[in-house]
Amino acid sequence: MPRRSAEERAPNQVDVARVAGVSTQTVSRVLSGHPNVRPETAHRVMAAVDAVGYRLHAAAASLASGRTRMLGVILVSTARYSTSAILLGVESVAAEEGYAVTTASVAQHSAPASFLEAFDRLEGQGAEGIVILAPVGFLAEALGSRTERTPTVGHRQADGVGDDALVDQRAIARAATEHLLDLGHRTVWHVSGDEFWQESNARREEWERVLRERGVTPPPVIPADWSPESGYRAGRTIAAIPDVTAVFVSSDEMAFGVIRALHEAGRTVPDDVSVVSVDDIALAAYAAPALTTVRQPFEDVGRATAKRVIEMIEKREAVATEPLRPELVVRASTAPPHGA
Structure with missing residues (x-):
């Protein structure tokens, strides 16, 4: 040559x-x-x-x-928009700070051992800090001393808020439920996310609390798993209950399925059933009808999470932050019930 x-x-x-x-x-x-x-x-x-x-x-x-300047990110293998949007925020801050990002995925509903193996694999690749995009309850205890030797952010969401949660999940459920009650609906049904995720549990608990504060006995929860298919199945259940006029769905993607099932059953949104969901993904504004939803600032979550773990790596003084506030975005999928 x-x-x-x-x-x-x-x-x-x-x-x-x-x-x-x-x-x-x-x-x-x-x-x-x-x-x-x-x-x-x-x-x-x-x-x-x-x-x-x-x-x-x-x-x-x-x-x-003697440094790798690498961040590790543990992801749960799902098709959820939120995960990719948060990761985009992590990567943008990493690039600004001169860090690279490497990821490790674990399957949905994995046992603690899978997360520990992913953690150890990222450490072995030289990750100086690790972000865990998996708000599941057992991680804080399962990780143990690993988080003492490697700065780690993102696994503590026991009550839906806190330094690592960043978005107040209870405020999401309160905004959605109160919006429907304030429109005049006598009660609000709930299609929950996967109970494996603490964010789902925090939203369900707050939905129940708001109803009880208003003197309403919560109806049965309709379980789902974040996917549009599970939302569709939940929607078929809802369509078979004539008294339902309002539904709080725990993600936009599930709401698409709910609305499709209601439409097929001849029940229109919002004339017969009002639907409010969570996330405000890009498609929410273009659904038919456009979704009323509670917006989560996913990229800001990713950016704040990456900044925190880099502060820990660099031993900088942590900048105090408040949980990022969700925002109710009212569109065409909610309306007062007939006769209100």
Whole structure:
């Protein structure tokens, strides 16, 4: 193979040093994040990096600094829009902070051992911190000392709120249920998400609490699993109960299934049954009718989660944050009941 000419070769640290007027050792110290470099020198080196078009090889950087600058993310294998949207937020902050992201997936309803194996696999790949996008109840206890040796964010959602939950899940259910009651509906039925997820349980508990506060005995919960198919099955159940006029569905994707089943049964939304859901995914505004839903700021969740784990890795002082507030978005799928 012929050797590349000087004009064709990729720029290296020698080129950066020459342009910056410093030694190659100084260039190496700046690029590896060494603390004992004067700010003006570091600025000059980074300007030279841009000027010559030098790109530091990630593996070389790891060897030089003893760090991988890698975040690990544990995902539950589902087709839910929320997971991909949160991951997008994680990746955007990671890129801003100079981190790479690697993921490990576990199957829905996996036992604790699967999460531990995923955690250990990410650690083995060099992850300096780990984000767990799986609000399941057993993780905090199951992970044990692992979270002490590796900064970890995202697994504590025992009551639906808190530092790692970021979005107040109980506020979601309260907003949805109160909206339907305030329209004049005598009660609100509920299609729940998968009980494996604590966010689903927190919403169900708050739905019950709001009804009882209004002097209403909660009707039976209609279980589902987040999928549109499970929403469709729940919708067929609802359609067979003539007295139902209002339904709180725990995700937009399930709501699509509910509305389809109601339509097939000859019950219109919202004239016969009002439907309010959760998430405000991109399709919600274009459903027929457009969905009334409680918006979750998924990318903001991902960004806040990534910032928190990087603060822990870098041993920065944590910036206090309030749980991100959900927002009720009223569209065409809810209306007062007949005769209200």
